[in-house]
Amino acid sequence: MDTMQDDGATSGESHARTAASTPTRGRDRATWDRDVVAGILDATPVCHLSYVDDRAGGPITIPTSFARMGDDVVFHSSSGAHVAALARDPDRDGGPGQVSVCLTVTLVDGWVLARSGMHHSMNYRAVVVRGTARLVPDEADRRAALAAVLDAVWPKRSEHCRPPDARELAATSVFRLPLDVVSAKVRAEGAVDDPADIDGPWWAGVVPVRTVVDEPVPNADLAPGITLPRGS
């Protein structure tokens, strides 16, 4: 199967896709076009964040929320969480306050069913950011990052909820990761089969997949008359 794997990490080349372009596979799909990267990062508040387990040595990957702020992405954790403990470790390579991470954002757009099993694929938009995440020390910066994460979930949500108090801020680690080592991959086309298979008896095409946001459901304990600001 034609996967998304071929070194999803970095690429030194930008490949603009046009309707007339030859179908491409694997690493040829990579781009570091700034607008493409930003567009994907801005389309969802959910990422997968990975770090290396200091105890067992392998990677750990968790879903979490994030936001893009200019040329950085920001995310946070409870100060008791593993990634925060790693960042506080004074014995780490590079010193305390930082941790090597990979932050990956994936939007799935469809299942690509090819005539041959091995050319099955997915249509998707993905961004992989690698690098050193650093704890944000300044309180105003921390507040701005937390607000950005809220606003990534729902427009202007940070203006319509209670802001963090001192105790909550103290219990939260906020990280900033620069968009330096970053690549995007976009697959957005039909099945690409071997020429010998084109006349075969198998169906080929795309099953579109999309994410739908439904009407908000108020909490059972919400007082009457309070409505959700739409933010726009």
Next chain:
Amino acid sequence: MDTMQDDGATSGESHARTAASTPTRGRDRATWDRDVVAGILDATPVCHLSYVDDRAGGPITIPTSFARMGDDVVFHSSSGAHVAALARDPDRDGGPGQVSVCLTVTLVDGWVLARSGMHHSMNYRAVVVRGTARLVPDEADRRAALAAVLDAVWPKRSEHCRPPDARELAATSVFRLPLDVVSAKVRAEGAVDDPADIDGPWWAGVVPVRTVVDEPVPNADLAPGITLPRGS
């Protein structure tokens, strides 16, 4: 914000949730209930796969397809891909043919908007599998795993496409990862705010999110009269 991060890796306890249970946070949501884990893994063909970069030292996380086969998950890569190269490295800890990975599956069910910024969360179902992925050597096992990945995308798809030929099989690395170190987390409730905030002027509730699969779109070069078997 109430994130998914608090040690998403492993848990030694099972926490069955009931309608009458007290709202729980963080690590209390973890379960290793076998049916919960299987149900989440079987609900999507997409995972995020992480391994540690032998060149730069940090983690790399990529989206890819996978399938559950009993008490294992299976995935594959081009034999030229980074994860396959890692597995072939004879100098690795533990010997060649294996690589330390984390395989994470996340299904997002809603944005939880709380009265306070820090209690915003997501409703989600997630499974984190950690361990040693091993190359599958036997050809029949490799074919079965590749078929399982196809069938995870579309029911019985492996029966309705051209199977891999010898050249394709040789160019593909197939991995098996046991469901030994695995945990699931499920959040499926409204906003959980601090008592002092309950009477505040802010909206609280859940914005439901779901994934929709639309009608298949045939390839432009598909011969007339070929239909897509629905598999069920």
